[in-house]
Amino acid sequence: MADVIVVGLGPAGIIAARVLGRAGLSVVAIQAEAAPPGRAPLAAPAPTLRSTSDDEALPQAAPPAGLDTVGGSKLLAAAQAYRLDDWSFEMRSATERRYGPLPPDSDVVDWPISAAELAPWYDIVEDAVDAAPRPATAWTDRMSLAAAGLGWEPFAAPAAASPDAAPLLVGSDVEVVRATVTAILRGSTGEVTGVEYVDGAGDLRTRACGAVVVAASVVPSIRLLLLSGLSADGRVGRWFLSHNAFVVHGDFAGIDLRRRDAGPASAVAVSEFEGDRFDHSGLGFLGGSLLQAAMTGPWSAQRLDAAAEGLSRRTTGGADAATWVRAHHRSIGTVWAQPDQLPRADNVVDLDPVHRDPSGRPVARITFSLAGDDRRRWEFLATRAAEWLRNAGARTTWRPPLQAQPLGTHLYGGVRMGQDPVESAVDSFGRFHGVPGLVVVGSSTFPSTGGRGPVETIEALSWRAASRLADDLR
Ligand SMILES: Cc1cc2nc3c(=O)[nH]c(=O)nc-3n(C[C@H](O)[C@H](O)[C@H](O)COP(=O)(O)OP(=O)(O)OC[C@H]3O[C@@H](n4cnc5c(N)ncnc54)[C@H](O)[C@@H]3O)c2cc1C
Secondary structure (H helix, E strand, O other): OEEEEEEOOOHHHHHHHHHHHHOOOOEEEEEOOOOOOOEOOOOOOOOEEEOOOOOOOEEOOOOOOEOOOOOHHHHHOOOEOOOOOHHHHOHHHHHHHHHOOOOOOOOOOOOOOOHHHHHHHHHHHHHHHOOEEOOOOHHHHHHHHHHHHOOOOOEEOEEOOOOOOHHHHOOOOEEEEEEEEEEEEEOOOOOEEEEEEEEOOOOEEEEEEEEEEEOOOHHHHHHHHHHOOOOOOOOOOOOOEEOOOEEEEEEOOOOOOOHHHOOOOOEEEEOOOOOOOOOOOOOOOOOOOOEEEEOOOOOOHHHHHHHOOOOOHHHHOOOOHHHHHHHHHHHEEEEEEOOOOOOOOOOEEEEEEEEEOOOOOEEEEEEOOOOHHHHHHHHHHHHHHHHHHHHOOOOEEEOOOOOOOOOOOOEEOOOOEOOOOOOOOEOOOOEEOOOOOEEEOOHHHOOOOOOOOOHHHHHHHHHHHHHHHHHHHO
């Protein structure tokens, strides 16, 4: 019998497996095999989507292609490595201190861990992934100068040396099994006893263990818990969140910005419009976002088409937008935001009562919509992003319309952490309330999104949770 089974080897699972393995525990890590390749990066099998509980949930016409492999979706990532700002951890109490009580029906909560408590774990992760800013480029220099000209304080984005977290497993003596976990098994008193999984040959197997760490990313983790009958009285799947990242483009009138000389890990950022760093009185929203001007590498056909959205015929001189972008893409600069989203009880992941995966198990169903505050936050941030671009020399700016992104690249929530079991599913160490031996790691446990990328916080929390589990098991 294994001491621990880790489900999923993205960055969260890799770190958990490393820490537990190095603590001398016997660790089996089960990672889904990509067959056929091209499964949704954050949510295989592809979930169905709907906007509200009155709508019919529909399968996606073209689920985003991605990876199911050791390394997880971080392999697709820019590897930007940010600590969340302090405000994100105390969103409710800091808001009430400054602006007065939140409405009684607000789902905004503080995290059960402070920025100061997490700081030593961020230190460990940054050391392990070798996080540091990438060298400046002509584009980031131009945008730094423009930000400083507006009285802002630009800084170079930190990034991990590599998006591949797999080398962190080296020396940890972890047995890696290529299979898909389909259920968490429990004993007579509710304690975890093992997992059920489908192996590469399609056979259903079980494996016994003393503890399970669920690290399958947001939607698959929620689905696995629900398929295992672990709903925490309806709290698993609630308060699902997405970053709804957006961009604003600017045309630099024939100047080759050389954005394609490096990837998006090279970026300059400003934090003036993040969290509560500006007065929100009368604005109708909380939070904000880091704004970033990133390098992008060469643009794919899809990126070129996306950059044409929102472009007016006045800017293109009457030409078709997609054709104009292809002719001018070298001089298009972009600012990008990852805005806070507030938790809402009606944004939910549950099991679809109709649609099933090829093995006959229900797929996940996402019910997700944006609220008025999401639109007001977007308007506010997009205006600042446009101002930044214009101060850098853009003759005109444009932006695609805001769209709900239930399957964006940064997903959160659904297994919320908290001190009170009535308000949450796990504690700050990822320990599932009332189920001995069950730990959940990854951004499904985040009570809020923050206004920056999640991966370093995922890694720091996973390191802390696994260290605690190792202590609990020894
Ligand atoms: C294109 C893109 C760009 C991004 N850029 C950034 C960035 O710059 N900065 C940042 O902070 N974040 C970024 N992110 C987000 C970041 O990559 C994810 O938040 C992070 O990888 C999540 O880590 P995880 O280990 O929780 O999940 P994942 O990385 O998704 O890994 C989960 C693993 O579990 C496996 N799995 C799922 N279900 C099962 C099962 N039932 N049985 C066995 N295995 C299973 C999956 O195959 C996968 O390998 C980006 C994401 C994408 C897609």
